[in-house]
């Protein structure tokens with residue numbers, strides 16, 4: 025079954041709601057809109073979103089990243105801006121727009137704009153909301169933020185295939201969905217569901233990234249396949265979508281993200297090399313697609 029993107033809810037007499045209208049206007053200024061998803065939690069989805077954003081910004085592109093994982097927002101921390109103050113501007117019609125905090129890692133990247141629910145709530149407080157509220161919050165983070173002109177808008181979604189993802193993919197026209205998995209069987213089953221959801225939403229490009237693919241033993245230098253081997257690639261083949269590459273387990277990746285510095289900035293690490301290669305592959309695919317349009 026194919027779900028067609030429905031038109032905006034145009035309740036007679038009410039028209040399109042102003043927030044959806046603002047999102048529609050803003051998205052015209054974002055060249056590529058990319059969702060990062062995973063079928064299962066804890067597979068490194070946010071790590072991939074943050075490092076892809078940083079890899080692209082390192083190549084001179086203007087990147088914004090939205091942490092739509094409202095239940096466990098950690099993108100701001102991974103990008104070293106979690107303590108930033110968020111300023112807001114009031115507009116004539118009474119709505120406010122927030123200024124996204126930025127980090128350029130001392131000039132190593134273009135300024136990466138970050139917006140997250142994490143800015144709005146104290147770090148140790150869980151967000152206990154029902155679906156519709158979460159959806160509204162995500163839409164506000166898209167439409168009530170001064171994102172400006174971007175080459176890439178990257179949205180880090182909550183794990184799973186919940187209705188927030190459906191709503192957002194119906195609101196903005198995604199160019200690509202990046203599905204993150206580990207090689208493990210259970211993660212792969214859930215990954216298949218995420219891939220199919222994006223297919224049903226008619227997202228033009230779907231790519232799979234396998235994270236935590238292997239570990240290089242620090243003692244003997246041998247490759248250890250902790251979660252099995254080649255699963256991500258097999259899954260991509262089975263689903264008929266692109267396989268973008270493998271990211272090894274890198275002990276520095278966790279240390280680095282705890283410090284707010286994405287691993288891709290540690291150029292000599294195997295994970296950094298993998299992220300740079302994947303970002304270039306993705307870029308080439310997206311440009312190829314735009315040319316065809």
Ligand SMILES: Nc1ncnc2c1ncn2[C@@H]1O[C@H](COP(=O)(O)OP(=O)(O)OP(=O)(O)O)[C@@H](O)[C@H]1O
Nearest residue numbers: 065066067068069070071096236272273274277278
């Ligand atoms: N390739 C890697 N090597 C080492 N550690 C990693 C790697 N990828 C992710 N991690 C670590 O695994 C943990 C989970 O990663 P992350 O928060 O990105 O996962 P997630 O899928 O976004 O989780 P959630 O379910 O909370 O959305 C983090 O501590 C992160 O630093």
